[in-house]
Amino acid sequence: MDEAPPDVQDLAAERAARRAARDFAAADALRDRITQAGWTVVDDAEGWRLEPVAVDVVPAGPVAARDVASVLNEPATADASLHWVVEGWPEDVRRAIDSFRANAGGRDLHYVVADVTGQPPEVWGDDVEVVQLDHGTGWGAARNAGLKRSRGGVVLALDGSIEATGDVLGPLEAALEDATIGVCGPFGIVTSDLREFDGTNGPEADAIEGYCMAFRRDVLSTAGMFDEKFRWYRTADIEFSFRIKDLGLRAVVVPVPVERHEHRMWFQTPPEDRARWSKRNFYRFLDRWRDRYDLTVSGEPPSAHGHHEPTGHDEHHHGP
Secondary structure, three states, X not given: OOOOOHHHHHHHHHHHHHHHOOOHHHHHHHHHHHHHOOEEEEEEOOEEEEEEOOOOOOOOOOEOHHHOOOOOOOOOOEEEEEEEEEOOOHHHHHHHHHHHHHOOOOOOEEEEEEEOOOOOHHHOOOOEEEEEEOOOOOHHHHHHHHHOXXXXXXXXXXXXXXXXXXXXXXXXXXXXOOOOXXXXXXXXXXXXXXXXXXXXXXXXXXEEOOOEEEEEOOHHHHOOXXXXXXXXXXXXXXXXXXXXXXXXXXXXXXXXXXXXOOOHHHHOXXXXXXXXXXXXXXHHHHXXXXXXXXXXXXXXXXXXXXXXXXXXXXXXOOXX
């Protein structure tokens, strides 16, 4: 049997200590890091052991997001990986995938669907890698489960409301050749107070909206993935953008040919729920990034009278 590298063994030993101390949240986080490194920790009567994960095999049937094997340590084998999370309205995602197929431009594209709805895998097509997840998996965990399968040098996190009407990949790939750019896409937003965000034509932005955001694959190793505490999608894209910018990289608006259809997760969620969940997510963002005006285009805090609390209303931030 293969032997895990020392750093992975250290993580497993630390996880065992956390479990013994009944710090289960920390133990689960360590298990996720072990999985991302390509290993599974197995608890047995003698303690624990490590087994290599078969990264080329995606388990059939629903699985826990944390049990999806990562291929991020493997060399990239495609030009780009395109990702969707399916929490409903699979017909929107099928329309999106079809549109990118039609505009691939001869590129080797890797399509990934993280599905929590239990759709038969064959509905997506033979060229789509389907990660079937347990019902009730949160948005952040589902997004990360798909991202762990990224085989393309460039990664696109997409929403089913986006339809490609031309070559989307070309401008994004060209932008990401600039090593100073960490994330880009057609829908950028800026803020003057870290409470309300408004659309911008850029090119510089404070965050890229999650309808269509692109980044190099290695960003997932340096900035980390989406915060899985975001069980609903709102503001997760802002938080992820800020983590990328905290590395000293830029968020840049890149116009691309897309049509944006109704974002059904927003419009078909009861108003009272979306207001409550949006506000909860925004406070989660503020807990980490409060007063980090150095990461914004403005670079300066507003005057004290300009501060107000987030409302969760859609007019301030429209992205998934």
